[in-house]
Amino acid sequence: MKTSVIKTIIVDDEELAWSLVREYCSSFPRIEIVAECANGFDAVKAVTELKPDLMFLDIQMPKLSGFEVLELLEEPPAVIFVTAFDQYALKAFDVHAMDYLLKPFGKERFAEAVEHAMNLIDRHQPMKTKEILSDAKPSDQLLERILIKEGSKVLVIPVEKIDYIEAQDDYVSFHTDGKKHLKMQRLGDLESSLDNRRFVRIHRSYILNIERLSKLELYAKDSRTAILKDGTQLPVSRSGYDKLKELL
């Protein structure tokens, strides 16, 4: 039985809520609280810099929700979600046997969740973060903004600011105002969660914001080039052209 210290951070926008978690934690000698964060940005920063083992994560927070925090972390710690009420999230947790705390919670329930988490940490068992994330949101909800982590900072890009998205191996790069931002994601996954009246998969490797399109040029049989308002040229496949024709 290992008795190493479990570095823990508490993320909750309400001071009273995190003071309660801190109080409950005091009866677990292995738990050492390394940070308390009042919002998602601070949480991403703290996790990146302090690499904790365990995180108490509130779902409803300003700027970044608990799920968005988790989405941004490449190597998330073990997480105990804390929430007051969230029908979608609870369903996702139940499906993936994920432990969570419902506000208000008692000491016994808290101890149960912490012991469960400690068990996972000691056995180095990773969480099924991806599956939980994809199930915790209503499937018909469209993306309104893209979150990108650069170093320990978080960048928020509203989708309407995107010019086009390019696939690059395991990454996608978002092009906005001549700048590009990399994120580990698959272009196909992204395509299905963007508004398809605005974002068109014009090519195997490109999704275009059609508001940026200036004109289409035919340069060989079945092969066209999209010219954007800033002069950028992107290849358009046959099926991409069909989709564009339908929209324009």
Next chain:
Amino acid sequence: MHPILSDKKTLFVYLTVWCAIGVLLGFIVSFFNSLHPLYSIGFTVPMLLLYGEVNLSAWYLCRAFPLERNSIWKILFVATAAVIIISAVWTLLGWGVITIIEQYFAVVLSPLPVSQSLLIVFIGGIPLYLISLAVAYLITAFAQSKESERSAYEARLLAQQSELKALRMQIDPHFLFNSLNSISALTTTNAELARTMTTTLADFFRKSLYYGAKETIALKEEISLLNHYLDIEKIRFGKRLHVEQRIDPDTLADQVPPLLLQPIVENAIKHGIADSVEGGTIVLVAQKKNDRLFITVENPMEEGAQEKKGAGMGIEIVRKRLQAVYGSNGDVKTTVANATFQVIIFLPSSMRK
């Protein structure tokens, strides 16, 4: 009550119609028998006026044998029997009346030999009574469809009212659970505050149940309810929530639908405070202008934040409620300026008599 006898005007129109039919038949009889029209009209008009009275019985027949509860054969049999009896009764009655008039005034009314006149009267009475019967059934059906339309409308109105009742009781479940969590946290650190918060929460729910059952309440009462709510949220959000109130004392007695402002203030806290790291100030203003009550709720808006779907729905509920009570005299508007989201409610100023 008989639909024609119950109203003098209708009865007059009804008898006029029979009179007109009498005049028309008089002309037809005079034409076929080459008589002077006046000669035959003198006979047909009193006869038809008499038949008009007799035909009022069609209504009772239609009431006694309603279409939906009798087979078509039964109704046809009854109608046939009725037509023969009624027309015969009319013929005999007519003969009697005409004879009396002729003898009393020493005039000749019957344009043709009596037996011939009576046969024509009897045969003519049959289609006329059938028409009366058909009209009676038509009027009944029409009245029934109007009645069912009215009850459908009433049902809709009732559904709308109960929907409004359900709408006003919508309190965010997050509010309850988060408040309980705050109390739970306070019990060890600040037991006194935990107790205050418990009683404030109880007061808030008690008042919202009590006021929620009323049609309207005084603005003063609505604001006292809001203050309970805000007191709880102030404990929860701490330094992040500030509240500024500018309530004109003139407005305190004005009547408003209960819990009208609560969802708006709830939205203001959700989007202006809970979604913001630094928090901000919720501003509540009430004033009166030209017999109209204006209530404004303001919250700071995060840069780049769009109007959230939840806010839109809350506003829609408030609009529906205002229109249900005040029609076009009450409405709600939203504006965005200088990083502030503003909701303006206006309604007619009215005090309890």
